[in-house]
Amino acid sequence: MNKDNATPDVSEWVISRIADLLETRLPSRGGDPAVSYVAKLFSKGPDAALKKIGEEATELVMAAKDGQPERIVSEMADLWFHCLVVLTENGLRPEQVVAELARREGVSGLQEKASRLKNP
Numbered sequence: 001m002n003k004d005n006a007t008p009d010v011s012e013w014v015i016s017r018i019a020d021l022l023e024t025r026l027p028s029r030g031g032d033p034a035v036s037y038v039a040k041l042f043s044k045g046p047d048a049a050l051k052k053i054g055e056e057a058t059e060l061v062m063a064a065k066d067g068q069p070e071r072i073v074s075e076m077a078d079l080w081f082h083c084l085v086v087l088t089e090n091g092l093r094p095e096q097v098v099a100e101l102a103r104r105e106g107v108s109g110l111q112e113k114a115s116r117l118k119n120p
């Protein structure tokens, strides 16, 4: 879709480093709920992180409605972080999300929707 949609190398990005760390918090990797927030979240089952996403998204909406830039950044960081937790829980990597965004780069949402409606 993108004219030069090479997958960006994001391996040095903070999201990749955090994802590496989150993998070590999985029960299968010996994550300890007593010392790790993420391991504790994993130990509660998949619904726990999904619930946090709902909460953090709501907090982000409230921050944006209130027009508070610092809170918007902070709440979005919370939301992105919990999205990384959900990716890890599902055996997925942030690089895959970045690659999907790169694939979409330069394609208008209107254009994409029109082609979807033409080829359902």
Ligand SMILES: N=c1c2ncn([C@@H]3O[C@H](COP(=O)(O)OP(=O)(O)OP(=O)(O)O)[C@@H](O)[C@H]3O)c2ncn1[C@@H]1O[C@H](COP(=O)(O)O)[C@@H](O)[C@H]1O
Pocket: 018, 021, 022, 025, 035, 036, 037, 038, 039, 055, 077, 078, 081
């Ligand atoms: N980026 C984060 C991060 N952002 C937010 N949080 C935690 O996410 C929670 C957000 O929930 P809330 O704002 O609702 O606060 P809360 O009331 O304490 O949360 P709950 O107890 O209700 O779940 C807080 O406990 C934050 O500390 C994070 N916890 C961890 N990380 C990263 O994850 C890594 C691994 O963390 P641990 O597994 O805890 O070592 C860390 O080194 C960081 O890089």
